[in-house]
Amino acid sequence: MQQTKYILEEKDIPTHWYNVVADMPNPPAPPLGPDGKPVGPDALTAIFPDNIIEQEVSHERWIKIPDEVRQAYTMWRPAPLFRAHRLETALGTKCKIFYKYEGVSPAGSHKLNSAIAQAYYNKQAGIKRLTTETGAGQWGSSLALAGHMFGIEVRIFMVKVSYQQKPFRRSMMQAWGAEVLASPTPVTEYGRRLLAADPDNPGSLGIAISEAVEEAASRADTKYSLGSVLNHVLLHQTVIGLEAKKQLEMIGEYPDMVFAPCGGGSNFGGIAFPFLADKAAGKNVRLVAVEPTSCPSLTRGHYAYDYGDTAGMTPMMLQYTLGHDFMPPSIHAGGLRYHGASSLVSQLYNEKLIEAVAVPQLATFDAGVAFARAEGIIPAPESCHGISAVIEEVKRCNEAGEAKTLLFNLSGHGHFDMASYDKFFAGQLEDYVYPEEEIAAALHRLPSVPV
Amino acid sequence: MQQTKYILEEKDIPTHWYNVVADMPNPPAPPLGPDGKPVGPDALTAIFPDNIIEQEVSHERWIKIPDEVRQAYTMWRPAPLFRAHRLETALGTKCKIFYKYEGVSPAGSHKLNSAIAQAYYNKQAGIKRLTTETGAGQWGSSLALAGHMFGIEVRIFMVKVSYQQKPFRRSMMQAWGAEVLASPTPVTEYGRRLLAADPDNPGSLGIAISEAVEEAASRADTKYSLGSVLNHVLLHQTVIGLEAKKQLEMIGEYPDMVFAPCGGGSNFGGIAFPFLADKAAGKNVRLVAVEPTSCPSLTRGHYAYDYGDTAGMTPMMLQYTLGHDFMPPSIHAGGLRYHGASSLVSQLYNEKLIEAVAVPQLATFDAGVAFARAEGIIPAPESCHGISAVIEEVKRCNEAGEAKTLLFNLSGHGHFDMASYDKFFAGQLEDYVYPEEEIAAALHRLPSVPV
Known part of the structure; x- marks a missing residue:
């Protein structure tokens, strides 16, 4: 027989994540604030807990899982x-x-790899509630499950067109106990602004991110969780x-x-x-x-x-x-x-x-x-x-x-x-x-x- | 860490299927024909190939995969x-x-275990085409994939209420190249009879089996494949x-x-x-x-x-x-x-x-x-x-x-x-x-x- 699958044992799950920053020829370009000047880690504290921010800016090659x-x-x-x-x-x-x-x-999907890590770090930081965005629903469903596993309430802003076209991803998030809203929603300032201009706005990932960030930044009990892009x-x-x-x-x-x-x-x-x-x-x-x-x-x-x-x-x-x-x-x-x-x-x-x-x-x-x-x-x-x-x-x-x-x-x-x-x-x-x-x-x- | 999964290697896939008949205190009761008398294996040749019938009536404890x-x-x-x-x-x-x-x-689902075996044996017997029934679609999708793998055309009679309520199982069967009909259909004598009595007949597994069996029995190039029940x-x-x-x-x-x-x-x-x-x-x-x-x-x-x-x-x-x-x-x-x-x-x-x-x-x-x-x-x-x-x-x-x-x-x-x-x-x-x-x-x- 030809071998089809190559399987590792559970003990072979990596013990450390690999941080590519350590091997880049140049350090990553810094994020900039509204004034065009580099912002430090503290600019992120409104929406992320400290342990996540620490990872975001780390230059260490290996980070323990x-x-x-x-x-x-x-x-x-x-x-x-x-x-x-x-x-x-x-x-x-x-x-x-x-x-x-x-x-x-x-x-x-692969999204659960980060969802579990983020839910864990937020739990460690004493966070009770997370907001996030989702498009097709792969990230939202992952965070719904991970949040449930670590006892964190999850509110998901789901791009409206996907919310309508992919009802079963929504059911999946609900099966794991998360709350799912069709974005743009009337629960954020930004969402209300968009709906006033166009009640039929189909939404986009960028809009859903804005809504989730706005809510996390404005509520002391809530942080934000992102499914991609960040280090x-x-x-x-x-x-x-x-x-x-x-x-x-x-x-x-x-x-x-x-x-x-x-x-x-x-x-x-x-x-x-x-x-x-x-x-x-x-x-x-x-x-x-x-x-x-x-x-x-x-x-x-x-x-x-x-x-x-x-x-x-x-x-x-x-x-x-x-x-x-x-x-x-x-x-x-x-x-x-x-x-x-x-x-x-x-x-x-x-x-x-x-x-x-x-x-x-x-x-x-x-x-x-x-x-x-x-x-x-x-x-x-x-x-x-x-x-x-x-x-x-x-x-x-x-x-x-x-x-x-x-x-x-x-x-x-x-x-x-x-x-x-x-x-x-x-x-x-x-x-x-x-x-x-x-x-x-x-x-x-x-x-x-x-x- | 607590171990969660117990994994075998591909070489540990069983080499033989286990036939419970060998360990039953009494031999299985024989199937009966319309006259109430036991039928032999030949009663099945209209719808199953000989190699499958041989397994159906076997008393051997271990059968080589x-x-x-x-x-x-x-x-x-x-x-x-x-x-x-x-x-x-x-x-x-x-x-x-x-x-x-x-x-x-x-x-x-588990249904693919038998679908692959049945597609293989039909292929060995020179069969080009299979009919089957499916309810929720687990069996139908399995035979669709297995049929494609062994180059056999597959027609699936899908219980009408499931066909309508579970469109994505149907899409899955189609993605693997099978033909899917909502049963009762107009393509069989029995289906036409039921539709004449009630055009809105929602179908059932038993009806879909009747249709699939009727078609297999009446076409020389076609055999029938069942997803459960039989030995x-x-x-x-x-x-x-x-x-x-x-x-x-x-x-x-x-x-x-x-x-x-x-x-x-x-x-x-x-x-x-x-x-x-x-x-x-x-x-x-x-x-x-x-x-x-x-x-x-x-x-x-x-x-x-x-x-x-x-x-x-x-x-x-x-x-x-x-x-x-x-x-x-x-x-x-x-x-x-x-x-x-x-x-x-x-x-x-x-x-x-x-x-x-x-x-x-x-x-x-x-x-x-x-x-x-x-x-x-x-x-x-x-x-x-x-x-x-x-x-x-x-x-x-x-x-x-x-x-x-x-x-x-x-x-x-x-x-x-x-x-x-x-x-x-x-x-x-x-x-x-x-x-x-x-x-x-x-x-x-x-x-x-x-x-």
Whole structure:
């Protein structure tokens, strides 16, 4: 028999998260306040507890994973690494394709890795209540479960269009005891302002973040929790890459290329950063972030200071951005509909240590169906982006007669995204390429801060 | 850290299925033909290939699992065994609770164990096309995937009420390339007859079986595939119990009681039969089948010869039955809405080697939510039945000051059943106890065969 899965034992769950900051050629650019001057950690205390802020600004290479978090990780970790034998056969390739499957988490995606860590640290800090945003619902459902596990009340601002289109992600969050509101809501000042202007505002991730931040900043008992973008979130996700490296090591393999979808950056950073450590040490490995052509922040956005949310409540961060007021088209990979990208991912991209490609929506669903029919697992639309780029690379290799070892992060299953597959099969999905003039126009709406 | 999961390696996937017939005190009662006389294997050749029929009537204790099937099982097997530490804490018990989690299969339930075996044997027999029925869709989605893996075309008769209420299970089957029809359909004689009498007939498992059998019997290129009830299906499912035994052995544990939901019997037989071998050898272990109070074939049905389908096309089998024309109420555990039970399970129950309990619907959802909040995984409504019985046993043990070791089969996740959870939270579900007079009345409609 050919081995399909490479499994670690619970004792092999990483003991430390890997902090890529320690291996970056330049220190991360500082966040800026409204006056354009660097802000210190204290600017974040209104919305984050101190132990999280400490991680956010840390330069230590290895950060210990608390025992309680590792214990919670045993609910599903270590996650399996698969060799995609059947997909390789279907593609008629000599390439070896491996994928790390994060959909085995009870919430169905990698997001639970950080949700558990954040719930734990907030609990340690005595926080009773968390707010957050969610798009497609992967992050919201993860925080709902994690909050319940650590006895923290969770209120989730869910992008209204997703709230309506993905009712079962909402049910899932409710099953774990969280409160879910359709954003924009009437419970925040910012939400009320938007609804007054347009009662049918469909919402966006940026808007939901603004609402969640506003509420956390204005209530003493409440902090805010973010599912991507920030350094500490990407840090927590490095368990993915650390495990994958160990699993490949067991069989004497090392990837030529590592792929992952990239929206805010936690999916990509989670699998890629531990390999970047090797790259910093001279190893030859290419790390590829895959984004939608409809929301191409890395491949076509401006490298500039911008806000993390739509209302401009967060500090400004140096990042690839399409403008914080960008309203992404309603593609089905809701988790990738974000105007910007993690500062860490952005800086590494700017310094050419990582690569990025953009793929159109139809190609991602083609790839997802091909994958499901070969490997069984129906992937989330976000995950389909990584698969699509891998299949493209395999075709290139086949033509060139090459045989590469490729690794990607299968970040989640698509069980709550079947309506998107239905639309794809019915021919109701379209490709969307973000127009050049809109990208140019966004430049003028960015906050004016010299880079 | 406390260990949560007990994992085997791929080489530990069982090499043989266990055939409980070899350890039964009496041989299985034979199926009967329309004339009331025992039918031989040849009565089945119109709808099953010879290699499947051979398994159906085998008395061999161990039947080799073909390498191709074991290879396909590596997509998700061995399945993990979990210790429910967090549920134990929530219940404040000294009992040890273990569950075998079959929801890790790409189709989301244990059904794929038999679907792959059946697709393989049909392929070996040169069959190009399979028909089948599905209720909630767990079996249909499994056969859709398995059929695609072995290059067999699959047509699925899906109970109409489920087709309408669970559109995403349908999407899943379509994603794997199967054709799905809402039963009763106009493509069979029997379906047309029912639609003529009532165009709004909501369908039932028994009707869908009749349609699938009719089509297979009338087309030379097509055979039929059943997801439960029959001996060979329960045989294939014994990988569940065989793995669970090995996993418990690794840690020196042995269950006092084993629980599983019971509709047709594949879920229960799969986990329980390998323990019955030990019981036959003198070991003290209680095996408990859990069924809904709304469809109580074992606990309240008649032990009699009856058909397996509504139209009476199958041979008659000795079983606990509510009558083949029974229309079960629309409870949400669609997989348990079947009028009868496997002959093997029925005979073992009649001979008091196994036990059965019936649980009401609301208690099963209460149990499912308690489980999800403790263990993370949201269980399928069918699986909630087993959990409900386990929680009842734990409460009994707590009161009596006992500490038992309990094992149950968590047969699938509830990702495609969130609408049921929504209704439960909204207070829209009801308990239903099947009325005594209807059970009595069913006796008169059974085919008249002396037992």
